[in-house]
Amino acid sequence: MKRRYAIGVDYGTESGRALLVDISTGEEVATHVTRYPHGVIDEKLPGTGAKLGHDWALQHPDDYLEVLRRSVPAVVKEAGIDPEQVVGVGIDFTACTMMPLDEAGTPLCMREEWRDNPHSWVKLWKHHAAQDEATRINELALERGEAFLPRYGGKLSSEWMLAKAWQILNEAPEVYERADTFMEAADWVVMQMTGRLVRNSCTAGYKAVWHKRDGFPSADFLGALDPKLASLAETKLRGPIEALGSKAGELSESMARLMGLRAGTAVAVGNIDAHAMVPAVGVVTPGKLVMAMGTSTCHLLLSDREVHAEGICGVVEDGIVPGYYGYEAGQSAVGDIFAWYVEEAAPAYVKELAAEEGVSVHEWLERRAAAAKPGESGLLALDWWNGNRSVLMDADLSGVVVGMTLQTKPEEIYRALLEATAFGTRAIIEAFERGGVAVDELYACGGLPQRNRLLMQIYADATGREIRIADSTQTAALGAAMFGAVAAGAEAGGFDSVVEAAERMARVREETFKPIPENSAVYDRLYKEYRELHDYFGRGGNDVMKRLKAIKRGQS
Numbered sequence: 001m002k003r004r005y006a007i008g009v010d011y012g013t014e015s016g017r018a019l020l021v022d023i024s025t026g027e028e029v030a031t032h033v034t035r036y037p038h039g040v041i042d043e044k045l046p047g048t049g050a051k052l053g054h055d056w057a058l059q060h061p062d063d064y065l066e067v068l069r070r071s072v073p074a075v076v077k078e079a080g081i082d083p084e085q086v087v088g089v090g091i092d093f094t095a096c097t098m099m100p101l102d103e104a105g106t107p108l109c110m111r112e113e114w115r116d117n118p119h120s121w122v123k124l125w126k127h128h129a130a131q132d133e134a135t136r137i138n139e140l141a142l143e144r145g146e147a148f149l150p151r152y153g154g155k156l157s158s159e160w161m162l163a164k165a166w167q168i169l170n171e172a173p174e175v176y177e178r179a180d181t182f183m184e185a186a187d188w189v190v191m192q193m194t195g196r197l198v199r200n201s202c203t204a205g206y207k208a209v210w211h212k213r214d215g216f217p218s219a220d221f222l223g224a225l226d227p228k229l230a231s232l233a234e235t236k237l238r239g240p241i242e243a244l245g246s247k248a249g250e251l252s253e254s255m256a257r258l259m260g261l262r263a264g265t266a267v268a269v270g271n272i273d274a275h276a277m278v279p280a281v282g283v284v285t286p287g288k289l290v291m292a293m294g295t296s297t298c299h300l301l302l303s304d305r306e307v308h309a310e311g312i313c314g315v316v317e318d319g320i321v322p323g324y325y326g327y328e329a330g331q332s333a334v335g336d337i338f339a340w341y342v343e344e345a346a347p348a349y350v351k352e353l354a355a356e357e358g359v360s361v362h363e364w365l366e367r368r369a370a371a372a373k374p375g376e377s378g379l380l381a382l383d384w385w386n387g388n389r390s391v392l393m394d395a396d397l398s399g400v401v402v403g404m405t406l407q408t409k410p411e412e413i414y415r416a417l418l419e420a421t422a423f424g425t426r427a428i429i430e431a432f433e434r435g436g437v438a439v440d441e442l443y444a445c446g447g448l449p450q451r452n453r454l455l456m457q458i459y460a461d462a463t464g465r466e467i468r469i470a471d472s473t474q475t476a477a478l479g480a481a482m483f484g485a486v487a488a489g490a491e492a493g494g495f496d497s498v499v500e501a502a503e504r505m506a507r508v509r510e511e512t513f514k515p516i517p518e519n520s521a522v523y524d525r526l527y528k529e530y531r532e533l534h535d536y537f538g539r540g541g542n543d544v545m546k547r548l549k550a551i552k553r554g555q556s
């Protein structure tokens with residue numbers, strides 16, 4: 001019998017990548033990355049050059065199609081296979097990455113008359129300019145005792161659909177009026193491939209506050225925010241919501257030509273990047289916390305019970321693996337904090353030495369930082385360079401490094417930043433456990449674990465837990481490919497469930513990172529200090545971060 005393959009397309013923050021996988025072994029046969037031509041649009045609008053506000057982050061929808069045009073044919077060509085052998089395609093995406101569409105499904109920013117309006121563009125997950133709306137949503141939901149609020153740890157994020165849609169209404173009512181629908185980019189790309197408007201239960205559940213039985217927040221609640229929002233759920237968020245693993249449809253003739261595949265190939269409903277990684281590391285049962293570590297980190301956990309606890313970004317039934325409650329928590333910047341240091345703060349001499357030694361600045365700093373012991377630098381940092389989205393859920397919080405002196409070295413600051421993110425993860429694990437959701441094992445995947453060994457050792461030491469690492473460097477794309485194979489179903493050469501797909505296709509490395517007891521002892525002490533700083537700056541002990549942001553925005 002001919003070998004059978006599935007293609008997963010992973011849409012990250014800066015680029016999209018396609019992965020062609022043999023579905024009976026999980027072998028990753030070919031991969032291709034396309035950087036988004038417009039990247040992250042956070043300073044000025046393409047074309048007009050109009051300046052964007054603080055905390056804005058947009059994208060260009062055609063960049064997503066560019067990934068299908070370039071990367072999909074490239075993996076088929078590299079593998080030298082017949083497109084007939086590809087049984088299914090799945091995609092995963094950053095989320096909530098949303099856009100307004102017209103009746104034909106065209107993003108408003110792709111229409112001449114709307115492209116000058118920044119609100120017509122795709123709002124990327126890390127667009128944080130809707131914090132005012134998020135704060136008001138949370139205040140009203142708390143006041144009214146809305147049942148959905150506890151499922152999201154007591155606070156909805158400014159990154160999510162309601163806050164972003166409301167920001168459009170507040171700042172560009174004409175765009176809000178003109179939008180026929182608001183869609184997640186994941187669903188829009190699936191709609192381009194299949195011609196069907198199908199929303200996926202994962203982004204709907206985690207990012208648009210949709211519940212399997214209760215649906216979206218009520219018209220009464222939405223209308224109390226603003227009467228114009230009352231019909232949001234049944235109008236601009238309308239459309240069938242289908243469970244992960246479902247087939248959204250089949251590849252249309254025109255898209256099949258563009259992607260170099262067979263028309264009629266099964267296409268899975270979209271998924272969130274981090275959530276797709278869970279079955280891809282073989283996690284299909286409770287108690288195993290999967291850390292999807294890249295630009296940001298998402299923490300994902302399955303459980304057979306629903307509890308409501310601080311620190312949980314969302315709990316969604318069937319939201320990750322059917323049959324379980326899926327929990328999400330997360331840190332809105334991790335790799336992005338290290339990138340900030342390397343690009344904006346590391347001194348020129350570090351960059352020169354790294355270049356002389358032929359290593360990246362990250363590697364140079366990691367090597368130096370690894371030579372020190374925990375606590376030796378006298379530094380402690382908070383990991384809020386892009387706000388806090390678990391436990392405190394507040395995009396207006398910012399970064400801190402305490403303990404700097406004239407002797408402080410760049411590699412010490414770099415290490416303190418790595419440690420800060422590990423402490424942020426420990427705070428999340430403790431919040432899960434306080435809430436009654438067990439965390440027995442840790443799994444790490446995403447771009448960071450295989451790039452930075454010191455980081456993984458620090459995580460093991462700071463959490464006191466052994467960490468298993470994904471074997472794939474493309475875990476999200478592998479997970480998306482699995483869902484593509486499930487969308488095809490066993491009859492068409494795929495699988496009938498994601499559990500079956502995981503048995504065949506998932507892999508973790510033999511080597512694990514184990515905590516070193518003497519390091520853990522020091523980190524226990526540093527973590528105690530971290531908690532003090534965390535509560536002081538994050539729970540109202542000193543709101544200096546918010547006041548500084550207000551001054552920066554020119555508010556009184």
Ligand SMILES: Nc1ncnc2c1ncn2[C@@H]1O[C@H](COP(=O)(O)OP(=O)(O)O)[C@@H](O)[C@H]1O
Binds near residue numbers: 013339
């Ligand atoms: N050696 C390294 N150590 C720590 N961070 C790194 C290293 N190399 C790259 N990074 C960070 O990894 C992040 C990208 O992670 P990746 O998983 O590839 O992307 P994404 O999250 O967008 O899918 C960037 O923020 C970058 O700063």
Ligand SMILES: O=C(CO)[C@H](O)[C@H](O)COP(=O)(O)O
Binds near residue numbers: 094294298330
């Ligand atoms: O919110 C998220 C998932 O719920 C992700 O953090 C977001 O999609 C960005 O992912 P990445 O760090 O891989 O670019």
